[in-house]
Amino acid sequence: MEGIEDSALSMARKHTDSESAFYWFLGLMLIHGDGTKQDIEKGFSLIDRSAEMGDPHGQYLAGHFRHHGYFCEGDIAFALKWYERAAEKGSVKAQSSLIDIYLGSLPYTDYSRALYWTEKLASTGNAGAQFNLAIFYEKGIAASVDPGASYHWMKRAAENGHGIAQYRLSKFYLHGEHFPRDLEQARFWHSKAGEQGVTEAMAHGRSLPREMPSQWSPLQDNIG
Secondary structure, eight states: OTTSOHHHHHHHHHTOSSHHHHHHHHHHHHHHTSSSOOOHHHHHHHHHHHHHTTOHHHHHHHHHHHHHTTTSOOOHHHHHHHHHHHHHTTOHHHHHHHHHHHHHOTTOOOHHHHHHHHHHHHTTTOHHHHHHHHHHHHHTSSSOOOHHHHHHHHHHHHHTTOHHHHHHHHHHHHHOSSSOOOHHHHHHHHHHHHHTTOHHHHHTTTOSOSSOOTTOOGGGOOOO
8 A cells, every 4th residue: 555664554454354344443453553654544544434334343433533533523424333333243342332321421311322232231141231221221311110120130240340330239138128128148148248349348348237126127238
């Protein structure tokens, strides 16, 4: 390619296994001036070419730079277009970025779309998405309040190592608001959350009762 050192071309070919990946890899090198003379305009041109060819990471990158305004003027509408295409092909980074935009980037806030992509990401085993999905169902955000679904996803997130989910799950078991109380499970998940460094669990490590009172009320606990 004209104006690009042979060494940069060789490096890009060495680290990629398709033409579309070659373009986004080389585009990143040009944007950052990594191993070649910096050429931001040409770098974006190559990343966009990769995106147009259908490469999911190229599509993610096309969205990522415009979303955050890195080396260019920000353009969320442009970013959404490419994030959506990459997300449909399974890009976890694109799915996460879509959730961020749909949850809080006016005028693009769309809780229904945020829920849609959170469900997609949660189904892959992503603990953060599983925790967020539990909150959607707990609060009734873009969906009906569903304690059972909230518990299901909170437990999935906790089992996948999400510290805050472990702490919240311990409170679920302690309060027993929608299913039988279980002090043993409450202690277990409270301990797990403490091991993860969750501040509330560490600060209140001795607050769980040794025995379950006959008439336990959430107001009686002091773990948060």
